[in-house]
Amino acid sequence: MTTAALAPRTALFLPASNSRAIAKARELGADMVILDLEDAVKPEDKDAARAAAVEAVAEGFGKRVSAIRINGFDAPEHAADVAAVATSRADYAVLPKAESAQEIARLTQALRKPLLAMIETPRGVLAAPDIAALEGVMGLIAGTNDLAATLHLPPSSGREAMNLALQTIVLASRSGNAWALDGVFNRLDDPDGLEWECLAGRGLGFDGKTLIHPNQIAIAARAFSPTQAEITEARALVDAATGGAERFRDRMIETMHVERAKNLLAHTGPYGSANAG
Template sequence: MTIDTYRPRRSVLYIPASNDKALTKIASLACDAIIIDLEDAVLPADKAAARDKVAGILVGRERRREMVVRINALASEWGADDLLAVAKAEPDGILLPKIGTPRDILEACDLLDDNFAPDSVKLWAMVETPKALLNIGAIAELGRDPASRLACFVAGTNDLVKATGILATPDRRYLMPWLMQLVLAARAGGLDVIDGVANDFRDLDAFARECAEGAAMGFDGKSLIHPAQIELANRAFSPAPQALAEARAIRDAFARPENAGKGVIALDGRMVERLHLAQAEKLLAKAAIIGA
């Protein structure tokens, strides 16, 4: 994603479509994106009713943040109906669970195209199965083709733990290789990528550490399950004051007349290249968008 199309996705909060109390609070939340969940958080007997509520949640609402809907897997009995009903409400994104191959993205895209969904309806993809991780490079490559609608990956860490049988440790040591693989693939495909949830929403210290870790790994934001997590995620995935100060110093140094046309300069005892200038300008632009 280029800075021209950048949208902050620091904090991405799941809200069950069946939770009326939580849905009424959407306007007051400071998160960058909300995922209305029709899948895991909704019992089978309630799925049709939850789907019918989506239009009322989205239509006519002021879009101060991205609104995304997680549908049921297309292979399930609810998936296709979910996709078509949700698309009519024109959310910013539709989150596809249980993807495994590029074909899962393309099938959803074909359904949207065949039913004249506007191009503004993007696809997000949950990466939560071993098969998805094994195919992640090919899936991410779809991000280079705007016609695929693919815009963002979301790590489904709980499902990965369940599917593989690894031990879920506080430091996520056994998940780490797969999370880094996911970030790498996302960057290769020009996609955003969101870290998985932290299950104990009461332990905010542990959550803050996990956010810092996710930001250091290159994630764009964090999946949230409780509003109490929003502020910490926003802080962790925003440019740090020190990083902004360094970016301004690099920008100002290259702007000096004596450095015009130079590819490499010395700044505070270190070598700085124009690639660092590009990184600095991108960081400053992101900070300006977040501030706005």
């Protein structure tokens, strides 16, 4: 799907059953808040969480955009989740374990919301290009925890063991003009590890990162924002370009380099104000 809005640098998952966390999220700097009805909610709390999520998005999160992660196709709560999200004021819906473009095409029609599809299985990775190309799909999210499990990676494996799958998700997103959001980082007391993983994700081409704790927001936002050196270079390139192939400093540039620099500069401001334009 062709996207118009800027991709979020930071997307914070919150259990929809946690009212205190939802209230606090309205004061945080995350670009997107994702209220979770799936893994983070106990089975006996699913109905109450669904109602709470609808109420929360109706109240809004200020400049932050909102999303609701529904339960998957095989869950007993799926139909009720779809019906509730379709009539809610959520900006986006999130689908876990996306694997079938045909099923997702029907789902987007029912949801009437732009969809973020989580790629969490080998089948999902292989179907990612078709999923990202669907009208109604705004982006793909790498579900790295489930992906590591379904790939049968040993616990000792590093992130590099998933690089092929991660790069495939990015390639699929770009082929469909969709967002690409990296998976969560589990170690809450390892800010250096989080920063490394964010920079590695940006290096692969991801637009932003999904998060599970407020303390991760600032690190991820900084890592997925252009550096001052990149901003300075991009501004100079745009100012110097006169059209066609030409020399800029120590290299040759053409229209593609100018457009890339302009795209980088579009991501220099706060997400909310940039997105609003």
